[in-house]
Amino acid sequence: MLPTYIFGERPEHPRLFARTMRALLQCEATALTTANAELLAAADGPVRLLRAGAWPRRAVIEPPPRSATGRPLCAVGAIVTGAPSLRAPWDAALSKCGGELSALSADRLPVVSSVVLEAAAARALAREIAVGARIEVALHRVVSSPQHRAVRLPALDVGDDPGLRVMLAVTSLQQGGAERVALELLRGLPLRGVTTELLALGRTARKELQVPPDVIARVCTKASREDRLAEIGQRALSFGADVLHAHLFSGGDLRALVASCVPIAATIHNARNGWQPGVTELSRAEIALLIACALSVEDELAAELVARNDGPRTRTIWNGVAAPEPATESAREKARRAFEVPAGALVIVAIANPRAQKRLELLPEIAQAAEAVLSRKVITLVAGSPGGDADSISAERALREAIAAHGAGERVRCLGAVSDVPTLLAAADVLVAPSAWEGLSLSQLEALAAGVAVVTTSVGGASEVAARAPGMHLVAVDASPAVYADAIARALAHGVRPSAPPDFLRAKMLDRHAELLRRVACTASKPAHAPDGGVYFVMNNVSTGGAQSSARRLALGLAEAGVRARFGVLQEREENPTPGLLSLRAAGIPVFVPPPDEDAAITVGRLLSDMDQEATRAVLFWNVMPQHQLLFADGCLDVPMICVSPGEMLFTSLAAYFEKPRAGLPYRDGRDLGRRLAACVVKYRAEEARAAAFFGTQVRVIPNGVPLMPRREQRARREGPLVLGTAARISPQKKLGELIDAVHIAHDRMPPYVLRIAGAPERGAHEHARQLRDRAEGLPIEWVGERAPVQPFLAELDLFVMISEPAGCPNASLEAMSAGLPMVATAVGGAIDQIVHGETGLLTPPANAAALADALIEATRDPERLLAWGRGGRDRAESLFDVDRMVRDYVALVREVS
Numbered sequence: 001m002l003p004t005y006i007f008g009e010r011p012e013h014p015r016l017f018a019r020t021m022r023a024l025l026q027c028e029a030t031a032l033t034t035a036n037a038e039l040l041a042a043a044d045g046p047v048r049l050l051r052a053g054a055w056p057r058r059a060v061i062e063p064p065p066r067s068a069t070g071r072p073l074c075a076v077g078a079i080v081t082g083a084p085s086l087r088a089p090w091d092a093a094l095s096k097c098g099g100e101l102s103a104l105s106a107d108r109l110p111v112v113s114s115v116v117l118e119a120a121a122a123r124a125l126a127r128e129i130a131v132g133a134r135i136e137v138a139l140h141r142v143v144s145s146p147q148h149r150a151v152r153l154p155a156l157d158v159g160d161d162p163g164l165r166v167m168l169a170v171t172s173l174q175q176g177g178a179e180r181v182a183l184e185l186l187r188g189l190p191l192r193g194v195t196t197e198l199l200a201l202g203r204t205a206r207k208e209l210q211v212p213p214d215v216i217a218r219v220c221t222k223a224s225r226e227d228r229l230a231e232i233g234q235r236a237l238s239f240g241a242d243v244l245h246a247h248l249f250s251g252g253d254l255r256a257l258v259a260s261c262v263p264i265a266a267t268i269h270n271a272r273n274g275w276q277p278g279v280t281e282l283s284r285a286e287i288a289l290l291i292a293c294a295l296s297v298e299d300e301l302a303a304e305l306v307a308r309n310d311g312p313r314t315r316t317i318w319n320g321v322a323a324p325e326p327a328t329e330s331a332r333e334k335a336r337r338a339f340e341v342p343a344g345a346l347v348i349v350a351i352a353n354p355r356a357q358k359r360l361e362l363l364p365e366i367a368q369a370a371e372a373v374l375s376r377k378v379i380t381l382v383a384g385s386p387g388g389d390a391d392s393i394s395a396e397r398a399l400r401e402a403i404a405a406h407g408a409g410e411r412v413r414c415l416g417a418v419s420d421v422p423t424l425l426a427a428a429d430v431l432v433a434p435s436a437w438e439g440l441s442l443s444q445l446e447a448l449a450a451g452v453a454v455v456t457t458s459v460g461g462a463s464e465v466a467a468r469a470p471g472m473h474l475v476a477v478d479a480s481p482a483v484y485a486d487a488i489a490r491a492l493a494h495g496v497r498p499s500a501p502p503d504f505l506r507a508k509m510l511d512r513h514a515e516l517l518r519r520v521a522c523t524a525s526k527p528a529h530a531p532d533g534g535v536y537f538v539m540n541n542v543s544t545g546g547a548q549s550s551a552r553r554l555a556l557g558l559a560e561a562g563v564r565a566r567f568g569v570l571q572e573r574e575e576n577p578t579p580g581l582l583s584l585r586a587a588g589i590p591v592f593v594p595p596p597d598e599d600a601a602i603t604v605g606r607l608l609s610d611m612d613q614e615a616t617r618a619v620l621f622w623n624v625m626p627q628h629q630l631l632f633a634d635g636c637l638d639v640p641m642i643c644v645s646p647g648e649m650l651f652t653s654l655a656a657y658f659e660k661p662r663a664g665l666p667y668r669d670g671r672d673l674g675r676r677l678a679a680c681v682v683k684y685r686a687e688e689a690r691a692a693a694f695f696g697t698q699v700r701v702i703p704n705g706v707p708l709m710p711r712r713e714q715r716a717r718r719e720g721p722l723v724l725g726t727a728a729r730i731s732p733q734k735k736l737g738e739l740i741d742a743v744h745i746a747h748d749r750m751p752p753y754v755l756r757i758a759g760a761p762e763r764g765a766h767e768h769a770r771q772l773r774d775r776a777e778g779l780p781i782e783w784v785g786e787r788a789p790v791q792p793f794l795a796e797l798d799l800f801v802m803i804s805e806p807a808g809c810p811n812a813s814l815e816a817m818s819a820g821l822p823m824v825a826t827a828v829g830g831a832i833d834q835i836v837h838g839e840t841g842l843l844t845p846p847a848n849a850a851a852l853a854d855a856l857i858e859a860t861r862d863p864e865r866l867l868a869w870g871r872g873g874r875d876r877a878e879s880l881f882d883v884d885r886m887v888r889d890y891v892a893l894v895r896e897v898s
Contacts, residue, residue, distance in 0.1 A: 002046055002047060002048045002063060002116060003047050003048065004024065004047075004048040004049075004050060005033065005034065005035035005039060005040075005047060005048070005049050005050075006020050006021070006033075006034055006035065006049075006050050006051070006052050007034065007035040007049055007050070007051055007052065007135045007136070007139070008051045008052030008053065008135075008136065009134055009135065009136060013052050014522065014525040014526060014612060015164075015242060015521045015522050015525045016052035016053030016162065017034075017052040017053075017525065018242075018521075018524065018525035019052075019053055019055060019165075019240060019241075019242055020050050020051075020052055020053060020054055020055060022055075022237060022260075022261045022262060023054075023055035023056055023237060023240070024050075024056065025261060026234075026237045026238075027056055027057075027058055035049055035135060036129070037126040037127075037129040037130045038126075039126075040122045040123065040125050040126035040129070041122075041123055041126035041127075041130075043117075043119045043122035043123060043126075044119055045063070045118075045119055046063040046064070046073075046116050046117065046118050046119065046122075047116070047117055047119075047122050048114075048115070048116045048156075049114070049115050049116075049117065049139065050113065050114055050158070051111075051112070051113040051114070051136070051160065053113075053160055053161060053162055054079075054082075054113040054114055054158040054159065054160040055158060055159050055160075055237070055238075055240040056077070056114065056156070056157075056158050057157060057158065057159075057238070058155065063116065064116055064153055064155075066118070067149040067151075069149050071147060071148055071149040072117070072118040072119075072120035072121040072124075072147070072148050072149070073116075073117075073118045073121070073148070073149050073151070074101075074115055074116075074117055074118075074121050074142065074143045074148050074149065074150040074151075075115065075116040075151060075152075075153040075156060076101055076112055076114065076115045076143060076150055076151065076152055076153065076156065077113070077114030077115065077152070077153060077154075077155070077156025077157045077158050078090045078094060078110075078152055078154075078157050078158075079110070079111065079113055079114075079157075079158060079159065079160045080157045080158070080159065081159035081240075082158075082159040082160045082161035082195075082240060083160065083161040083162065083163060083195075086110070086111055086113075086160050086161070089110035089111070090110045092110075093108060093109070093110050094152065096108070099151055099152035100151060100152075101143070101150035101151055101152055102146070102148075102149050102150045102151070104144070105144075106140070106141075106144035109140060109143060109144045109150075111136075111160075112136075112139055112140060112143055113158050113160040114156045114157070114158040115139070115143065115156070116153070116156060117142070121142055121148050124142050124145070124147075124148070125138055125139060125142045128141060128142065159240045160240075161195060161240060163193050163194065163195060164193065164194045164195070164242055164243075164514075164517065164518050164521060165194070165195045165196075165239060165240050165241050165242050165243075166185075166189060166194055166195070166196050166197075166241060166242065166243050166244075166245050166517055167196075167197055167198075167199065167232075167235065167236040167239050167241035167243070167244045167245070167262070168182050168185055168186055168196055168197065168198040168199070168245050168247070169198070169199050169200075169201065169232050169236075169244060169245070169246045169247065169249070169257070170182040170198065170199075170200050170201070170246075170247040170248060171200070171201045171202065171247070171248040171249060171253075172200050172201065172202055172203060172204045173200045173204060173208055173209045173211065173217060173219070174204030174207065174208060174209060174385075174387070175204075175207050175208070175209050175353065175385045175417055176209070176353065177269060177319070177439075177441065177442045177443075178247050178248050178267070178269035178270075179209050179247070179248075180209065180442060181247070181267070181269070181293075181319060181442075181509075182198060182247045183198070183209060183211065183212075183215075183217070184320075184506060184509070184510070185245070185510070185513055186198045186215050186217065187212065187214070187215050188506065188510040189510060189513060189514055189517075191510075192510060192511065192514040193514070194514050194517065194518075197216070197218075197235075197239050197241075198215075198216075198217040198218070199217075199218050199219070199220060199231075199232050199235055200217065200218070200219045200220065201220055201225070201228050201229070201232065201249075201253075202219070202220065202225075202228065203219065207385045207417040210419065218235075220232065225253075226256065229253055229256040229257060230256070230259070232244075232257060232260075233256075233257050233259055233260030233262070234260070236260050236262045237260055237261075237262065241262050242262075242263070242517075242521035243262065243263050243264070243265055243288075243517050243520050243521050243524075244257060244260065244262045244263070244264045244265070245264075245265045245266075245267070245513075245517060246264060246265070246266045246267070247266070247267050247269065248269065248276060249266060249276060249279075250276040250277050250278050250279065251276065251277060251278020251279045251280075251281050251282055252277075252278055253276075254266055254278075254279065254282060254286065254287060255278075255282065255286060258286045263288045263520050263521060263523075263524035264286070264287050264288055265287075265288055265289040265290075265291055265516075265517060265520050266279065266287055266289075266290055266291070267290075267291040267292075267293065267317075268290055268291065268292050268293065268297055268301065268439075269293050269439050270293075270297070270437075270438070270439040270460075271296070271297060271300065271437040271438060271439055271459065271460045272297075272300045272304075272437075273357065273436075273437045274357065274437065274439070280301065280304040280305060280311070282312060283310045283311070283312070284310050284311060284312050284313065285310070286312075287312040288312065288313070288520045288523065288524050288637070289312060289313050289314070289315060289516065289520050289637060290312045290313070290314045290315075291314075291315055291316070291317050291516070292314060292315070292316045292317075293316075293317070293318065293319050293439045293440045293461065294316060294318060294319075294439055294440040294460055294461025294464055295316050295461065295464055295666055295668075295672070296460050296461055296463070296464065297316070297439055297440075297460065297461070298314050298315070298316045298675075301314045302314060302675065313637045313638075315516055315634065315637075316666040317509060317512045317513060317516065317666070318440060318461065318464070318503055318504050318508070318509060318512075318664065318666055319439075319440045319441075319442055319445060319461075319504065319509060320445070320504050320505050320506040320507070320508050320509030320510070320664075321442060321445040321446045321449050321500060321504065321505065321506055322446075322449065322505070322506050323449050323499075323500055323505050323506075324422065324449055324450060326450055326451025326497065326499075327422075327425070327426035327450060327451065331426050332426050332427065334426075335423045335424070335426035335427035336427045338423060338427070339379075339381060339413075339424075339427050341379050341427060342377060342379070344376065344377065345376065345377040345378065345379045346370065346374060346376045346377070346378045346379070346429050346430075346488075346492075347378075347379050347380075347381065347427050347428050347429050347430075348363070348366075348367055348370065348378060348379070348380040348381070348428070348429070348430055348431075348432050348488070349380075349381050349382075349383070349424060349425065349427070349428035349430070349431045349432070349447070349452070350363055350380065350381070350382045350383070350384075350431065350432055350433065351383045351384065351418075351421065351424070351431065351443035351446075351447075352382075352383075352384045352433065352435070352443065353384040353385050353386065353387065353392065354384055354386045354387075354392050354395035354396040354399060355391055355392060355395050356391055356394065356395050356436075357435055357436045357437050357438075358384075358395065358433075358434070358435050358436075359434045359435060359436055360382060360384075360395060360398070360399040360434070361395075361398040361399050361401070361402040362402070362434045362481070362484075363380050363382065363399070363402070363412060363432065363434070364380070364402045364403050364405070364406040364408040364411075364412050365402070365406060365481040366432060366434065366481045366484040366485065367380045367408065367411060367412060368406055368408070368481070369480075369481035369482050369484060369485035370484070370485040370488050370489075372485065373482075373485040373486060373488070373489050374485075374488070374489060374492075377411070378411060379411055379413070380408075380411060380412040380413065380432075381413055381415055381424065381427070381428070382399070382412065382413065382414050382415060383415045383416070383417070383418035383421070383424055384415075384416070384417070385416060385417035386416075396414075399414065400414070421443075421446065422450065425446065425447055425450040425452050426450065428447065428450075428452045429452070429453070429492065430452065430453045430454070430455055430488050430491055430492065431443065431444060431447040431452055431453070431454045431455070431456075432454075432455050432456070432484065432488070433454065433455070433456040433457065434456075434457060434484070435456070435457055435459055435460075436457070436459070436477060437459050437460065438456075438457070438459045438460035438461070438462065439460050439461065440460055440461035440462075440464070440465070440504075441456070441460070441461075441462070444456055444462070444465065444472070445465065445500050445504050446500075447498070448465070448469050448471050448472065448498045448499060448500040448501075448504075449499065449500035449505075451471075451497050451498055451499065452471075452498060453471045453472075453473065453491035453492065453494065453498050454471060454472045454473065454491075454498070455473045455475065455484060455487045455488050455491055456472065456473075456474060456475070457474070457475055457476070457477045457479070458474040458475065458476060458477070459477060462474060464666075465501065465504060467668075468501035468503055468504075469498065469499070469500065469501050469504075470494065470496045470498065471491070471494070471496065471497070471498020471499065472498070473487045473488075473490060473491045473494075474487075475487050501663075502663035502664065503663050503664050503666075505663075505664075508663055508664030509664070511601075511664060512664055512665075515601065515605070515634075515635060516634075516635070518605075519608065519635045519636075519637055520637065522608070522609070522612055523612075523637045523638045526612060526615070526638065532615060532617075533564075533614070533615035533616045533617035533618075533898075534558075534563055534564030534565055534566060534614065534615070534616060534617060535555075535558060535563060535564070535565050535566070535616070535617060535618050535619075535620055535890075535894060536565075536566050536567075536568065536611045536616045536618070536619045536620070536639070537551055537555065537565065537566070537567045537568070537619075537620050537622050538567075538568050538569075538570075538607060538619060538620070538621050538622065538624050538628075538629070538632055539551060539567060539568075539569050539570070539622045539623055539624060540569065540570050540571045540623055540624060540625060541569055541570070541571040541572050541578065541580070541581075542567060542569055542572065542578065542580035542581050542584060542591065543572075543578035543579070543580045543581070545729065546704070546808070546809075546810055546811040546812065547622065547623040547646045547808070548580055548623075549811055550704045550705075550811060550886075551567075551620075551622045551623075552580060552583065552584060553705070553706070553707075553883050553886070554883075554886060554887060554890060555567070555584065555587075555589050556587055556589070557883055557884065557886070557887030558887060558890070558891065559587070559588070559589065560887075561887055561888075561891055563617075563891060563894070564614075565589050566589065566590045566591075566592070566610075566611075566614065566616075567584060567589065567590065567591040567592065568591075568592045568594070568607040568610055568611065569581070569591060569592070569593055570594070570603060570607075570624070570625065570628055572591075572593045573593065573596070574593045577593075581593070592606075592607065592610040594606035594607060594610075600625075600627050600628050600631055600662070601631055603628065604628055604631040604632050604635065605635070607632060608632065608635050608636060611636070611639070616639050617639070617640075617894055617898045618639060618640050618641070618642060618678070618894040618897060618898050619632070619636060619639050619640070619641040619642065620641075620642050620644055620890075621633075621641065621642070621643045621644060622644045622646075623644070623646045623649075623650075625653070626653050626654045626656075626657035626658075627657060627662055627665075629643070629673070630657075630662070630665060630667045630673060631662075631665065633673060633676040633677070634665065634667070634676070636676075640678035640679075640894075640897040640898050641676060641677050641678055642677065642678055642679045642680070642681060642893065642894075642897065643673070643677050643679075643680045643681070643695070644680075644681045645680060645681060645682045645683065645687060645691060645808070646683075646808045647683060647684075647687065647808030647809075647829050647830070648808075648829070649808075651670075651690070651694060654670060654673070654694075658670075670694040670695050670696070671694075671695060671696040673695065674694070674695030674696040674697040675696070675697075677695060677697045678697075678698075678897035678898075679697060679698045679699070679700055679893060679897055680692075680695050680697055680698070680699045680700070681699075681700050681701075681702050681890075681893070682699055682700070682701055682702075683701070683702070683703055683704055683808045683809030683829075683830050684701065684703065684808070684809050684829055684830035684832065684833045685701055685832075685833055686829070686832060686833075687701075687808075687829070688701055700889075700893055702886060702889045702890060702893070703809045703830060703833060703834075703880065703881055703886070704808075704809040704810075704811055704814060704830070704881065704886060705814070705881050705882050705883035705884070705885055705886030705887070706811055706814045706815050706818050706877070706881060706882075706883055707818070707883050708818050708877060708878055708882055708883075709791060709794075709818045709819045709820070720752070721751070721752035721753050721754050721780070722750075722751060722752065722753040722754075722798045722799065722860055722863075723753070723754055723756060723796055723797050723798050723799075724753055724754070724755045724756070724797065724798070724799045724800075724801055724856070724860075725755065725756040725757070725758065725793065725794070725796070725797040725799075725800060725801070726739065726755075726756075726757055726758070726759075726800065726801045726802055726803075726812070727757075727758040727759055727787065727790055727793065727794075727812045727815075727816075728757070728758075728759045728802075728804065728812060729759050729760065729761075729762050729765075730757075730759050730760065730761040730762065730765055730768065730769045730772065731761070731762040731765045731768065732765070732768055733804070734759075734803075734804050735803045735804055735826075736757065736772055736803070737771075737772060737775060738803050738847065738849050738852065739801060739803045739852070740772065740775050740776050740779070740781070741775075741849040742803075742849045742850075742852035742853040742856060743755060743776075743779055743781070743853070743856070744779065744853075745849060745850060745853035746853035746854075746856045746857050747779060749857050750856065750857055750860050751860055751861075753780060753860065754780045754781075754782060755779070755780065755781045755782070755801070756781075756782045756784050756793075756796070756797070757781065757782070757783050757784065758784050758785070758786070758787040758790070758793050759785075759786060760785055760786040790812075790815055791815075791819065794815065794816055794819040794821060795819065797816075797819075797821055798821075798822075798863075798866060799821065799822055799823075799824065799859060799860065799866060800812075800813065800816035800821040800822070800823050800824075801823075801824045801825070801856070802816075802823065802824075802825040802826070802831065803825070803826045803846075803852065804826070804828065808829055808830055809829070809830030809833070809834070810829070810830060810831065810834075813825060813831060813834055813835070814834060814877060814881045816873075817834065817835075817840070817873035817874060817876060817877040817881065818874065818877045818878075818881070819874075820870040820871060820873065820874040821870050821873065822840065822841045822859065822865075822866045822867075822869030822870045822873060823835050823840060823841030823842070823869070823873060824841055824842045824844070824852070824855045824856060824859050825841065825842075825843060825844070826843070826844055826845070826846045826847075826852070827843040827844065827845060827846065828846050831843065834876070834881065835873070836872070836876065839869065839872050840869050840870075840872040840873035840876055841859070841869050841873065842855040842858065842859055843855075
């Protein structure tokens with residue numbers, strides 16, 4: 001067997017490399033390693049090269065015959081399937097040269113994805129690579145060189161496609177919600193750059209789903225179920241699939257598909273009672289992702305998997321429907337005539353295939369109760385296709401017996417399978433769904449989209465829809481017919497025309513599938529565990545501020561501890577790097593800056609791709625915009641994530657996001673985010689309980705840490721006035737106006753003093769800075785600007801004053817404590833943990849200038865006490881707030897969660 005090497009420099013090389021490796025395993029061939037100059041230079045016989053992403057149709061066991069010309073042979077395989085942009089040039093080239101590729105000029109030679117090089121040609125390729133040529137460019141030169149003979153060898157033909165390829169598999173194509181979702185994916189994913197194919201395991205038990213003429217859906221042809229499952233796996237490999245996306249398969253069926261080695265995602269289309277047997281018994285190594293059709297279904301999955309460390313990852317993708325215009329009045333009248341609805345009658349519609357959990361037998365009594373409440377004749381139209389199984393037969397019999405028992409033969413009509421659902425909904429006043437359990441009903445979403453109110457039991461994802469759709473009215477599972485009737489009356493009197501919320505539109509469903517299936521493919525191409533991996537920081541920026549300073553200190557400390565740190569930042573720009581970014585790079589810490597994009601999903605996708613380039617042990621969200629954090633947490637399937645809270649700002653920003661969340665992204669409160677997190681870190685004790693309640697995940701208190709300044713046994717008292725100081729960016733958030741007000745109040749009762757304020761105005765805060773200067777007029781206040789490093793400034797002070805809201809664990813006060821300074825601060829956030837009132841300084845109530853003034857007066861009365869407080873603060877900083885302690889705490893947490 002020829003030695004085979006994989007080459008390529010595409011952005012998603014790991015995913016493409018994995019695809020090619022799977023294909024080689026199918027062919028019983030093995031890729032030795034990635035091609036490089038050293039390997040090729042050592043070739044003493046023919047070698048085979050495959051571009052990452054290409055999939056061979058069969059192995060080449062014997063080397064091709066030598067060229068009669070005496071020139072080294074380059075036997076090339078054409079690209080015969082895959083991306084049209086790659087196939088078309090090959091079709092054109094072969095029609096021109098007939099396979100004698102040496103007859104083509106270099107600019108007419110198509111992309112080479114599969115080739116066998118004789119040793120001399122392989123060594124020529126090695127020389128090209130050694131002088132710096134990209135391997136794909138170098139290979140093109142070697143194959144098109146007149147010193148070599150290039151011919152097409154059909155045995156080497158391959159498929160190739162840089163895009164994502166998904167094989168969809170469904171148990172059958174009978175009429176049903178899950179089958180319809182699979183068909184929508186088949187049609188819609190290609191519009192999002194995903195090549196799809198669909199294969200059904202077997203024939204239908206109910207009426208077949210109509211397959212549009214513009215798509216191809218195949219049915220397995222083998223006789224036994226075992227052989228049909230093997231057929232799906234083989235077809236996925238020959239299709240070049242990056243992911244096999246299964247619908248309605250049992251755990252045993254899915255385990256059989258694992259043999260194909262194609263990463264598997266499986267959608268769970270129903271509540272727990274409707275799960276296929278064994279789906280939660282599979283391991284993460286077998287199933288890359290379980291996709292729930294509703295958050296309630298994911299909650300049930302999580303409850304089943306909570307005790308297992310190796311269970312599959314879970315995510316929610318809400319079902320989605322098209323958003324048609326509600327029926328016009330003329331269309332409504334036409335539809336009612338088609339169904340022979342008497343004038344003035346109320347039309348209840350139920351769309352469900354007869355099954356026990358649908359409880360269709362309740363409809364006659366519900367309709368009867370509605371007639372009594374509304375004093376109107378009620379016609380109930382039941383659309384659904386009965387299957388041949390015992391459950392369907394029994395459910396259909398129960399409905400017909402209920403119709404007979406209530407004498408409702410004329411008022412409750414069983415229509416069977418209805419292909420024209422829009423016309424049925426056009427005739428409807430309300431859709432009623434009395435299900436005992438449900439996933440997320442497509443028929444209910446379609447009714448809302450058509451402007452029809454829905455009355456349904458509060459099961460499955462119904463409450464998730466109702467929270468966003470005024471036209472959805474919920475009743476309890478055990479509700480009486482009278483309760484249904486009252487809900488119908490409320491729905492008709494509501495006055496707001498129902499509509500399908502944007503979260504549940506087909507476009508959002510397709511977008512989410514494209515994003516998550518890509519992440520499945522990328523995640524599956526990486527090692528399952530990364531014990532030696534580093535930490536990936538996700539941040540808004542690394543410019544100025546306490547949070548950014550702490551992150552930089554932690555990253556440098558991690559590097560010293562042997563843990564590699566990398567950064568992905570959202571608001572930096574490569575053309576205008578900040579000092580913080582430059583300082584990280586100067587220290588050898590990589591910082592990835594994605595190009596700006598209006599769509600947060602695209603930006604986050606680039607961050608995820610950057611994270612994928614190296615083994616990563618944990619992700620730290622460090623002061624990240626909520627939408628970006630949620631998108632990253634959603635797409636990161638294999639790396640533990642830790643949210644580091646900057647204090648009140650996190651809760652405020654997340655609460656604001658949840659007021660107007662991104663459509664289709666199924667995270668609606670902190671606990672939805674918390675289910676993705678391995679832990680949350682807070683900076684001070686008072687925040688711990690709040691974070692635990694907000695996220696519902698484990699919380700650790702890890703205060704910030706700062707480098708300790710050299711200890712001085714006795715801080716000398718300088719001659720002249722006392723020097724008070726504070727260091728803060730000048731912005732409204734820092735409350736410097738309150739400090740100035742306090743100084744105004746205390747001025748006449750203080751010994752000679754000067755207050756020095758270090759800090760520059762934030763962007764957009766220059767007018768605020770001017771107003772502060774005007775406010776301080778007449779006081780001994782000096783504006784000294786940005787002072788970096790801050791240590792020389794602190795050495796000038798006798799007392800550090802801090803007022804700031806909201807606050808996390810402020811570094812300014814820690815740095816002052818490290819410098820041996822006494823403190824006066826507002827009792828907010830982490831300051832309460834940092835300062836011991838009466839021992840290292842004084843704490844005052846927030847937003848109380850008079851109390852702050854009193855504290856300044858008390859603190860400055862006794863210089864010796866100030867020195868004692870400073871020594872106590874220095875001791876406290878050394879024992880609790882040293883940067884080395886902070887690094888140790890984060891290293892321990894990362895090891896624990898990974």
